[in-house]
């Protein structure tokens with residue numbers, strides 16, 4: 255059984271003027287201990303998807319239809335108390351800005367102890383020992399000293415380590431990490447990613463890494479989902495997505511990586527920008543930016559088809575697959 259199954263998920267934003275679709279027909283699965291990434295530019299719907307999994311989308315957003323199952327439990331049907339049990343204990347979230355989670359006026363140690371004691375009936379002394387052990391585990395030097403410090407006394411990288419320590423305290427099945435390294439220096443980014451990877455591997459924790467950067471996900475995720483304008487447009491093993499991207503949007507994301515540009519050359523960019531919810535183009539939403547768009551792309555939404563080990567929603571790929579199939583038939587006649 256899959257650990258997490260998201261099926262035909264639709265998330266809308268209800269405004270006075272109209273109903274806006276933020277996620278359209280999103281489906282994917284996650285196995286125990288698996289690491290997947292959700293990539294796309296800002297506004298693609300990645301974070302909405304991350305928040306939807308734990309039913310944390312703020313108003314006016316809401317889950318319109320679809321299913322989110324954590325093994326046998328349907329999360330979309332849970333009440334607040336049940337959801338609070340799931341959040342943290344079974345699914346933990348790490349955000350780009352650790353200060354979204356840390357209370358600035360309470361010491362690091364007090365926050366960790368509070369987390370432990372809200373879930374387990376143990377003495378303050380034992381909780382303190384566990385908290386210090388976890389700070390040590392996430393490679394925070396002098397954990398006893400850090401225990402008594404406030405969040406503002408720590409660097410951004412160290413604060414993110416504290417968050418990872420807090421997540422570890424609850425031993426979750428899944429960590430959803432939303433751009434966990436975007437606000438950090440490049441060298442610190444690599445350290446935090448390595449730490450996250452090691453924590454997930456060593457503890458059998460599944461990871462959903464949300465990122466705009468295919469370079470980052472290639473280091474961590476086994477499988478990658480590419481999102482555009484609220485839909486998944488390509489899904490496959492990360493190596494395959496990096497080495498042989500099928501969807502023109504995925505190709506554009508890869509070409510835009512700084513590593514793909516020679517010194518002195520201008521950075522490659524995908525023409526245009528991600529459409530807002532109120533101006534989603536008809537047909538394939540990528541068509542105004544796609545160098546291969548044809549008339550059909552402006553009118554119809556491509557379905558998901560298998561292409562090798564990946565799945566992709568694109569008429570160009572569909573046509574190529576059909577052409578190869580026809581050629582094969584001709585040869586075998």
Ligand code: SF4
Nearest residue numbers: 538541544551568569
């Ligand atoms: Fe481009 Fe058409 Fe494929 Fe969309 S369906 S990505 S517009 S070729």
